[in-house]
Amino acid sequence: MTSEAVVTTRGLTKRYGSVVAVADLDLEVRKGEIYAFLGRNGAGKTTTIRMILGLIRPDAGEVRVFGPTADSAHPEWLRRVGSLVETATAYPNLTVRENLDLHRRYTGAPARAVPDVIEQLGLAPVADRRAGQLSLGNKQRLSLARALVHAPALLVLDEPANALDPAGIVEIRQLLRSLADGHGTTVFVSSHILVEVAHLADRIGIVHAGRLIEELDREALIAAARTFSAEQLTDQQRADALLGLELERYFLARTDEGPR
Amino acid sequence: MLATAFTGELTKLRRTIAPWVTLGSLMTGPLFLALFMWIIRDPQRAAEFGLLGTKAALSGIEPTWSSFAGFLTLIVGLGGTLLLAFVAAYVFGREYSEGTAKIMLTLPIPRPSFVVAKLAVAAVWWLTIVLVVFVEAVLVGLALALPGITGVGVVSLLGNLLLVAGISYLLAPAVALVTVWTRGYLAPVGFALGMLLLGNVVGHTGWAPWFPWSIVPILVGSVGDPVDTLPSGSLLILAITFAGGIVATIQVLQNADNTQ
Ligand SMILES: Nc1ncnc2c1ncn2[C@@H]1O[C@H](COP(=O)(O)OP(=O)(O)OP(=O)(O)O)[C@@H](O)[C@H]1O
Ligand SMILES: [Mg+2]
Numbered sequence: 001m002t003s004e005a006v007v008t009t010r011g012l013t014k015r016y017g018s019v020v021a022v023a024d025l026d027l028e029v030r031k032g033e034i035y036a037f038l039g040r041n042g043a044g045k046t047t048t049i050r051m052i053l054g055l056i057r058p059d060a061g062e063v064r065v066f067g068p069t070a071d072s073a074h075p076e077w078l079r080r081v082g083s084l085v086e087t088a089t090a091y092p093n094l095t096v097r098e099n100l101d102l103h104r105r106y107t108g109a110p111a112r113a114v115p116d117v118i119e120q121l122g123l124a125p126v127a128d129r130r131a132g133q134l135s136l137g138n139k140q141r142l143s144l145a146r147a148l149v150h151a152p153a154l155l156v157l158d159e160p161a162n163a164l165d166p167a168g169i170v171e172i173r174q175l176l177r178s179l180a181d182g183h184g185t186t187v188f189v190s191s192h193i194l195v196e197v198a199h200l201a202d203r204i205g206i207v208h209a210g211r212l213i214e215e216l217d218r219e220a221l222i223a224a225a226r227t228f229s230a231e232q233l234t235d236q237q238r239a240d241a242l243l244g245l246e247l248e249r250y251f252l253a254r255t256d257e258g259p260r
Numbered sequence: 261m262l263a264t265a266f267t268g269e270l271t272k273l274r275r276t277i278a279p280w281v282t283l284g285s286l287m288t289g290p291l292f293l294a295l296f297m298w299i300i301r302d303p304q305r306a307a308e309f310g311l312l313g314t315k316a317a318l319s320g321i322e323p324t325w326s327s328f329a330g331f332l333t334l335i336v337g338l339g340g341t342l343l344l345a346f347v348a349a350y351v352f353g354r355e356y357s358e359g360t361a362k363i364m365l366t367l368p369i370p371r372p373s374f375v376v377a378k379l380a381v382a383a384v385w386w387l388t389i390v391l392v393v394f395v396e397a398v399l400v401g402l403a404l405a406l407p408g409i410t411g412v413g414v415v416s417l418l419g420n421l422l423l424v425a426g427i428s429y430l431l432a433p434a435v436a437l438v439t440v441w442t443r444g445y446l447a448p449v450g451f452a453l454g455m456l457l458l459g460n461v462v463g464h465t466g467w468a469p470w471f472p473w474s475i476v477p478i479l480v481g482s483v484g485d486p487v488d489t490l491p492s493g494s495l496l497i498l499a500i501t502f503a504g505g506i507v508a509t510i511q512v513l514q515n516a517d518n519t520q
Contacts, residue, residue: 053366056517072371073514079368089359093275102271105264106367130275146363 004031006154006186007052011061014047014210021047023210024061034180034187036201038194044210045190046086049158052188053083065154079107082147083156088139088163092132096123096142099131100149107150117145120175122168136163144172148179155179157189161196166248167255173200198222261369265377269351273381278350282343283389289335290328290397294404297323325401325408329417330481332397336390337424337480338456341473344386344428345452348435349445351378352509356443356520371513375436375506382432390425394418427476430498431455433505434472440512443520469494472501 007029014022022044029035039045050056052063054072063070065077090099100114118127121141126134131142140163147155155176161169177200179185191197197204204221206214216224273279299309301323321327355361364374397417401409434455439448459473463483468474469491475498477483479490 050517050519055362055365056519057515072365075366075368075370077368078366081366083366085362085366087359089363091272091360092358094271098271098274102268103363103367106268106369108368 003033005029005064006031006066007156007188008064009048009052009061010064012048012051012058012063013060014044014051014056015059020210022051022058025207025210025212027205027212029186029188031186032180032184033202034176034189034200036197036204037188037190037207038192038197038204039190039207040192043192043207045192045207046158047210048207049083049085049156049188049190052156053081053085054078055085079150080153081156082150082152082154083158084143084147084160085156085158088136088143090131090134090139090142090146093130095128095130096134096138096145097127099142100145103146103149109150113149113151117148120148121145122171137165137168140164141168151183153185155185155187155189157187159190159192161191161193167252169196176200198225261373262376265369265373266380269374269377269381272354278347279385282347282385283392286336286340286343286389286393287396289332289339289393290400293321293328293331293335294400296321297328297404297406323404323406325406325410325413328397328401328406329413329420330486332393332417333420333424333486334480334482336393336421337428337476338460338482340386340390340425341428341431341456341476342449342452343389344382344425344432345435346449347382347385348379348432349439349448349452351382352436352439353443353445353448356439357445359520361443361518361520365513365518372510375510375513379433379436379506383429386425386429386432390421394421424476424479427479427498430502431472431505433502433509435505437505437509437512440509440516470497472497 005028007027009025009027012022012025012027013020025044025048027035027037027048037045037048047056051058052065052070054063054070054075066080068077070077090096091102094102097114097118100117101111103109104111104114118124121144123138123141123145126138131139134142140160144157144160147157157176160172160176164172173196176187176189180187180202189197189201198218198221201218203215203217205212296319298305300306300321321331355364365371394417398409398414401414435448435452438451439445442448455473459471459475460477460483462468462471463474463477468478468483470493474483475490475494478487480486
């Protein structure tokens with residue numbers, strides 16, 4: 001509880017007409033932790049992330065990143081932030097490498113950083129392909145690579161697992177874990193996939209209809225879910241859940257092995 | 261910052277076809293004029309070409325360098341204004357249509373730098389087109405051996421082209437403003453077309469020197485005989501349109517919500 005806050009929001013509110021996208025949100029993301037922002041479709045995750053990054057202005061409340069108020073008119077602080085908002089995008093006429101190199105120049109990162117993230121995100125086979133021709137999952141990898149090029153102290157990722165296959169999801173999870181553990185990178189990640197978050201996050205905030213309804217650490221979340229589901233789940237549902245895992249394992253093993 | 265933003269904008273144009281399309285379309289100007297002149301130079305040929313011949317004769321074109329230069333100035337002044345609007349709409353609008361605005365706006369580079377860099381790229385792009393078309397026009401003039409093609413005549417064409425191109429350029433920030441305001445290409449191109457038409461209508465009235473989009477029409481003679489000098493009030497209006505467009509574009513980028 002004593003460790004330093006990297007992202008703080010106070011009373012953060014955003015309305016779109018009569019829709020309250022984010023309502024009076026108080027968040028605190030601490031240095032070196034992975035904080036998952038969990039919510040259903042339309043809960044206000046992306047809107048919160050846009051406000052943290054200065055892409056939209058709150059109607060009320062404030063955002064602090066690294067201490068001072070996040071101000072888009074003086075964007076120096078963004079040098080220490082890597083982000084991915086909603087859908088993955090890139091300049092389609094530029095190759096993967098050129099897109100990353102452009103970002104490297106903008107953020108003042110060393111030249112070495114580009115081949116490094118290409119390696120890290122498994123983009124080497126498509127490094128010289130134009131971004132416009134990439135598969136969806138590789139576009140997602142490119143966007144994640146861009147978020148990492150300048151070795152940011154804070155990563156703000158909106159549903160980073162989008163479009164990734166099961167192996168890709170595991171890779172990204174491991175990558176984020178190693179950044180948090182090895183480099184003290186703070187990660188704020190939104191998701192609507194519970195399992196994903198349970199494996200990855202140190203703390204989880206559950207957001208619904210723009211409000212933070214619960215905030216707990218991973219162990220507490222898992223324990224709460226166990227107690228709750230012990231009474232709720234039928235044997236059939238347990239079997240289905242297990243089947244999902246079995247199918248995933250088989251699929252990954254078979255695709256590694258190739259045709260037989 | 262500005263240098264990084266500028267070279268970044270140049271990189272973003274790599275392998276795009278827009279620069280070639282705009283160059284190619286303005287380069288048809290001297291060729292069409294040359295065709296007309298070649299037709300009307302010989303009454304026999306004009307008769308053979310039927311409608312096209314009549315048109316050429318009706319439009320008041322004479323097979324002389326001064327007529328050629330006058331019409332080319334008109335094409336660059338009016339057609340070019342539209343082309344330049346396309347250039348401005350393209351460099352600003354593609355960030356929205358390609359979904360890269362959120363990348364650009366979360367970089368540690370002040371947003372005004374991007375506005376200035378994009379307008380600078382549009383200026384370089386536009387100037388290049390005009391200079392290429394000028395060289396092309398001189399070559400066409402020499403090839404047709406148009407009477408009156410002298411050093412003085414050639415320099416005077418260059419001066420006139422640069423003047424109308426420069427004035428058209430002062431109107432480009434207004435197009436940029438409409439682009440970032442509406443976050444797309446359609447409105448700015450429609451805006452430019454509308455202003456061009458309106459400018460030609462207003463050009464027939466006493467308001468002509470005071471309406472920014474009428475100033476090129478009165479200079480190139482699309483509304484009455486071309487004028488040689490502008491009242492200093494016109495220059496002031498143009499300067500205000502230019503500076504106001506830049507300031508407003510920066511304001512929109514700085515303050516408008518980016519929810520694309
Ligand atoms: N530009 C906008 N105009 C109007 N309403 C909006 C806008 N952006 C978001 N909203 C509304 O705000 C609410 C929160 O949207 P938001 O995109 O933040 O949800 P989310 O949690 O990211 O959902 P998802 O999981 O589907 O990505 C929704 O009701 C949405 O319809
Ligand atoms: Mg979302």
